[in-house]
Amino acid sequence: MTLLHIDNITGGYGSVHILYDLEMKVGQQEIVVIAGPNGAGKSTAMKSVFGMLTIERGTVNFGGQDITTHRTEHIAGLGIAYVPQVNNVFQSLTVEENLEMGAYLRKDDFSGSLSQVFALFPDLKKKRAQLAGTLSGGQRQMVAMGRALMSGPQLLLLDEPTAGLSPKYMTQIFSIIRDINSEGTTIMMVEQHAKQALKLADNGYILVAGRNRHEGPGKELIEDPEVQKMFLGG
Ligand SMILES: Nc1ncnc2c1ncn2[C@@H]1O[C@H](COP(=O)(O)OP(=O)(O)OP(=O)(O)O)[C@@H](O)[C@H]1O
Numbered sequence: 629m630t631l632l633h634i635d636n637i638t639g640g641y642g643s644v645h646i647l648y649d650l651e652m653k654v655g656q657q658e659i660v661v662i663a664g665p666n667g668a669g670k671s672t673a674m675k676s677v678f679g680m681l682t683i684e685r686g687t688v689n690f691g692g693q694d695i696t697t698h699r700t701e702h703i704a705g706l707g708i709a710y711v712p713q714v715n716n717v718f719q720s721l722t723v724e725e726n727l728e729m730g731a732y733l734r735k736d737d738f739s740g741s742l743s744q745v746f747a748l749f750p751d752l753k754k755k756r757a758q759l760a761g762t763l764s765g766g767q768r769q770m771v772a773m774g775r776a777l778m779s780g781p782q783l784l785l786l787d788e789p790t791a792g793l794s795p796k797y798m799t800q801i802f803s804i805i806r807d808i809n810s811e812g813t814t815i816m817m818v819e820q821h822a823k824q825a826l827k828l829a830d831n832g833y834i835l836v837a838g839r840n841r842h843e844g845p846g847k848e849l850i851e852d853p854e855v856q857k858m859f860l861g862g
């Protein structure tokens with residue numbers, strides 16, 4: 629079943645168009661990866677789901693509901709969480725305070741989510757009282773992902789979760805993403821480490837200049853000679 633459908637959108641920032649006739653589908657419980665060169669519009673595509681763009685034509689549907697013109701806070705309340713590419717933690721708050729911020733829209737008891745986040749990221753449990761600004765890049769990324777999970781999302785949007793991380797952290801983050809997914813959360817992520825990400829992906833999209841250039845099951849994209857040559861470093 630399709631959970632998210634970016635249905636043929638054209639739009640961007642104000643009157644400046646960045647995305648053209650973009651079409652993406654994310655099925656329930658899938659991992660979908662968006663790859664492509666710098667400036668292709670990957671982050672912009674993700675922001676289109678979170679009410680952060682001017683969409684001129686086309687629609688964004690989530691769980692059968694048209695959310696094209698909905699405000700960000702309303703979209704978050706429907707069960708979508710977004711981890712931006714940069715500035716994604718509150719540096720002057722502790723790890724635990726950052727996590728609690730993620731639950732601010734919830735009216736129910738979120739202690740179960742906190743235990744779940746600490747189970748996924750044992751490092752964060754140890755450092756729960758430490759200021760997020762004093763953590764390493766990899767640990768800050770974990771805080772950002774943990775905070776997003778605290779809202780109990782159905783769909784988690786991750787913009788380059790492994791950017792700038794050491795190979796050790798990259799492997800760890802990918803493995804945690806797989807765990808989050810197997811616990812029932814649908815994932816849409818942008819990744820520069822396209823090959824590793826596509827290995828995890830049910831489906832992938834390769835964006836060039838705001839348009840879909842290639843799409844298909846992750847493993848098929850990895851095998852595609854043109855995709856290999858142009859986007860996966862041969
Ligand atoms: N807030 C903004 N206002 C106006 N233009 C923007 C804004 N953010 C991004 N752009 C422009 O939109 C285009 C696509 O940017 P975007 O950040 O979506 O690319 P990307 O594929 O995520 O690139 P990267 O790999 O560098 O993260 C770029 O030309 C960029 O300059």
Ligand SMILES: [Mg+2]
Pocket residue numbers: 670671672713787818
């Ligand atoms: Mg980007």
